[in-house]
Amino acid sequence: MDKQYSYADFLKAMAQTGKESSAEKLLNEIYLDMFLNIIHREQSYCRIIDLIDGALDRKDQAAFMKYTDALHHLQNMK
Secondary structure, three states: OOOOOOHHHHHHHHHOOOOHHHHHHHHHHHHHHHHHHHHHHHHHHHHHHHHHHHHHHHOOHHHHHHHHHHHHHHHHOO
């Protein structure tokens, strides 16, 4: 995931005569990558929350700290 796209790449794709489909393909790829990143982040968030709840239920302080650190890392990636 996390591909790096540039506005320059998009403009190059748009500038190619008769290649509008190339620009459309690039935009579709960008949107798909963004969508997959959002879905992956949401699934990771839910999984970590479940792990935190389990650690709290078990009163496992080490696991709780590990998972809350992972959650903070995930939230800071935005």
